[in-house]
Amino acid sequence: MEPARDITEDAASADPDVGLRAVAALRALSERLEILQVDKARELGWSWQQIAARLGVTKQTVHRKHGKRAGRQP
Amino acid sequence: MTEHLTRDAGAISIRAYEHAIRLGHAYLGAEHYLLALAAAGQPAGAVLRSRGVTPERVEAQIVALSGAGLFGDLDRDALTSIGIDVDAVRAATEASFGRAALARTARDVHRGPGRFSPRRRAGATRDGVFLPHGPGTNQALLSARREAAAGHVVQADVEHIARGILAVSEGLVPAILSRLGTSGPALSAAIADRYRPPR
Numbered sequence: 001m002e003p004a005r006d007i008t009e010d011a012a013s014a015d016p017d018v019g020l021r022a023v024a025a026l027r028a029l030s031e032r033l034e035i036l037q038v039d040k041a042r043e044l045g046w047s048w049q050q051i052a053a054r055l056g057v058t059k060q061t062v063h064r065k066h067g068k069r070a071g072r073q074p
Numbered sequence: 075m076t077e078h079l080t081r082d083a084g085a086i087s088i089r090a091y092e093h094a095i096r097l098g099h100a101y102l103g104a105e106h107y108l109l110a111l112a113a114a115g116q117p118a119g120a121v122l123r124s125r126g127v128t129p130e131r132v133e134a135q136i137v138a139l140s141g142a143g144l145f146g147d148l149d150r151d152a153l154t155s156i157g158i159d160v161d162a163v164r165a166a167t168e169a170s171f172g173r174a175a176l177a178r179t180a181r182d183v184h185r186g187p188g189r190f191s192p193r194r195r196a197g198a199t200r201d202g203v204f205l206p207h208g209p210g211t212n213q214a215l216l217s218a219r220r221e222a223a224a225g226h227v228v229q230a231d232v233e234h235i236a237r238g239i240l241a242v243s244e245g246l247v248p249a250i251l252s253r254l255g256t257s258g259p260a261l262s263a264a265i266a267d268r269y270r271p272p273r
Binding site for chain 1: 152178
C-alpha cells in the first residue's frame with residue numbers, strides 16, 4: 001500500500017497533470033454510474049423519455065447509448 | 075464441479091467466488107483462488123503465508139495488476155485530489171445496487187475483445203450470478219484433479235487446489251507470485267513437502 005497522500009497539497013498544487021487525470025477519471029466514474037442507474041431505471045420500467053429527462057439529454061441520445069444493453073431483458 | 079472437491083476445497087472455491095464479486099471482477103480467475111488459499115486455515119495456507127504470500131499482499135497485487143472491477147481501474151489519486159473517495163463511491167453504489175449489479179456492469183464496461191471466448195462457458199454461479207472462469211482457472215482446476223488422482227483420492231483437497239493454482243501458466247498468478255518474490259514451483263514443492271506423510 002502506498003502511504004496516504006496529502007490531499008490538500010494535491011488539490012492546491014493546481015498541477016494540470018493531476019487535474020486533467022482527475023477530470024478523465026471523473027468522466028469514467030460518471031459513465032459507470034450512468035450505466036448502473038439507467039439499467040436500474042429500465043428494470044423498474046422507466047421509459048427512455050423519463051430517463052432522458054433526468055439526465056438532461058434527448059430520448060434519442062440515451063436510447064442510442066444504452067438501448068442495446070439496457071433494452072435486453074435481464 | 076463441487077462433487078470433485080472435498081468440503082474444505084469447496085469452501086475455498088466459494089471464498090474465491092466471493093473475492094471476485096467483492097473486487098467487482100466479472101470473472102473467476104486463478105488469482106481469486108490464490109487469494110482464498112492465502113487466507114486458508116489449512117497447512118497449504120500456512121505455507122503460502124510463511125513465504126510472504128499473505129491475503130493482503132495478494133489482494134494488493136490483484137488490484138494493481140488487473141485494473142478491472144467497476145471502479146478498480148479509475149485513477150484513485152487523481153479523484154482523491156478533487157475530493158472524491160472511490161471507496162466511498164463503491165460502498166454507496168454497492169449498498170444501493172448490490173455487488174451482483176456492479177459485477178454485471180463491470181462485465182459490460184470491461185468487455186474486452188476476445189479476452190474470454192464465448193465458447194468458454196465454464197464458471198461458477200452463486201445467488202444467480204454467473205461468473206465465467208477467467209484465464210488460468212480451468213487449467214488450475216484440471217490440474218488439481220490430476221494431483222488428486224495421482225494421490226489416489228477421488229476428491230481434490232485444499233492441497234491439490236493449491237498445487238493446481240500454483241502450476242498455472244496463464245492469467246495473473248505467475249505475475250503476482252513473481253512480484254511477491256517467489257514462484258509457483260517453489261511454493262508447490264514446499265506445500266508437497268508439508269503434506270508428505272512422515273516415514
